[in-house]
Amino acid sequence: MLFGILKEQDQRVSVTPELAKKFISEGHEVIYEKGAGESAFISDELYEGIGAKSKSREEVLSSSNVLITLDPLSKEDVAKLAEGTFLFSSFQPFQDASICEVYATKGISAFSFDMIPRTTIAQSMDILSSMASISGYKAVLKATDYLPRYMPMLSTAAGTVPPSKVLVMGAGVAGLQAIATAKRLGAQVEAFDTRAAAKEEVMSLGAKFVEVEGATDDTSAGGYAVEQTEEYKKRQAELIAQKVEKADVVITTAQLRGRPAPTLVTEEAVKTMKAGSVIVDLASSTGGNCALTKDKEVVRAHGVTIIGNSNLAADISEQASVLYSKNIQNYMKLFLTKEGFDFDFNDEIILQSCIVYKGDVVYGNEEKQKQLVPPAKVEESVEA
Numbered sequence: 050m051l052f053g054i055l056k057e058q059d060q061r062v063s064v065t066p067e068l069a070k071k072f073i074s075e076g077h078e079v080i081y082e083k084g085a086g087e088s089a090f091i092s093d094e095l096y097e098g099i100g101a102k103s104k105s106r107e108e109v110l111s112s113s114n115v116l117i118t119l120d121p122l123s124k125e126d127v128a129k130l131a132e133g134t135f136l137f138s139s140f141q142p143f144q145d146a147s148i149c150e151v152y153a154t155k156g157i158s159a160f161s162f163d164m165i166p167r168t169t170i171a172q173s174m175d176i177l178s179s180m181a182s183i184s185g186y187k188a189v190l191k192a193t194d195y196l197p198r199y200m201p202m203l204s205t206a207a208g209t210v211p212p213s214k215v216l217v218m219g220a221g222v223a224g225l226q227a228i229a230t231a232k233r234l235g236a237q238v239e240a241f242d243t244r245a246a247a248k249e250e251v252m253s254l255g256a257k258f259v260e261v262e263g264a265t266d267d268t269s270a271g272g273y274a275v276e277q278t279e280e281y282k283k284r285q286a287e288l289i290a291q292k293v294e295k296a297d298v299v300i301t302t303a304q305l306r307g308r309p310a311p312t313l314v315t316e317e318a319v320k321t322m323k324a325g326s327v328i329v330d331l332a333s334s335t336g337g338n339c340a341l342t343k344d345k346e347v348v349r350a351h352g353v354t355i356i357g358n359s360n361l362a363a364d365i366s367e368q369a370s371v372l373y374s375k376n377i378q379n380y381m382k383l384f385l386t387k388e389g390f391d392f393d394f395n396d397e398i399i400l401q402s403c404i405v406y407k408g409d410v411v412y413g414n415e416e417k418q419k420q421l422v423p424p425a426k427v428e429e430s431v432e433a
């Protein structure tokens with residue numbers, strides 16, 4: 050098979066030379082768009098060194114059998130693909146299922162990394178986790194860039210500097226990494242989450258868990274947060290307002306899969322913050338957790354700097370590319386053979402991540418999914 054690597058819109062690259070080498074060692078070929086890894090500090094020479102060949106973007110699009118990307122290809126790019134191309138990317142069909150229609154053409158198959166179930170066995174393939182973890186780390190460093198104060202407590206000859214107070218909202222993968230990073234920098238950290246399971250994790254990192262009683266049970270939501278009752282939201286808003294007022298840095302990561310992010314920090318709450326304080330909103334791409342967030346922008350409102358960025362992983366481009374590639378390598382072990390792809394749709398990881406198969410939309414269509422799963426083998430009974 051011919052694997053293609055494209056230059057992405059952000060600084061990362063989806064396939065590192067290490068992964069490309071693996072494909073080649075298994076008997077496949079790799080072509081890459083000139084400068085594909087440049088922003089991740091991976092030179093064309095490194096790709097050439099392992100036997101990959103440089104091509105124009107048009108050639109990569111039109112001749113590859115397999116394209117692995119960070120962002121889904123545009124309609125225009127899809128028009129240039131060969132029949133039967135396999136696409137691997139983060140299509141986020143749960144945000145907008147109509148995206149599948151773009152790929153339901155020319156016998157294309159599309160597999161979405163963000164549909165891989167969040168199970169223990171799939172952890173090594175989980176790009177959502179590896180990218181969220183980087184974002185959480187970078188969110189704290191970003192905040193320190195804008196914060197006109199120290200993070201740690203310091204005793205200096207001129208007097209004692211108090212530690213900064215960091216409030217983390219949403220203690221999933223990104224939030225937990227933000228807590229750990231802020232703790233390492235010496236800040237006083239508090240965090241909260243609607244999921245009951247988050248409490249122990251927050252406390253194990255040495256942060257204080259801010260508890261709002263009466264959260265809706267989320268045990269059947271596959272680990273994701275669920276919408277809360279109006280009563281809970283009211284109590285939560287009151288407590289958040291008290292905590293936000295005292296915080297020097299607020300990092301928000303609260304997301305609801307397939308729905309807009311909940312507004313947790315109102316304009317009124319921002320007004321109560323000390324001038325110079327910073328909010329980093331990692332949920333900005335789905336509407337943001339702060340009412341004043343503007344996605345992909347840094348704004349100043351009521352003396353507070355509000356950074357809206359859901360793609361901070363791209364800022365740590367080299368490491369993010371390496372981890373992304375490792376996740377892909379672990380995922381592809383499930384079906385990549387020397388001869389090509391051998392999909393066993395009995396495997397939930399493969400079945401759930403497949404959103405379009407051979408030009409047919411599978412996402413959200415149980416009937417189509419069932420058709421992919423081969424009937425269980427029936428052992429032939431041996432006549433006595």
Ligand code: NAD
Pocket residue numbers: 166167168169171172175177178181218219220221222223224241242243244247271272273274275277302303304305306311313
């Ligand atoms: P996410 O990005 O979907 O959301 C971030 C956090 O915001 C979550 O912890 C969520 O509970 C929280 N949140 C949502 N609404 C909130 C609100 N109104 N107030 C406060 N907090 C709110 O989450 P994620 O980091 O992708 O993790 C989702 C789940 O998947 C978690 O349960 C996590 O433990 C689990 N997970 C499992 C694996 C695995 O086993 N493969 C890997 C990573 C994550």
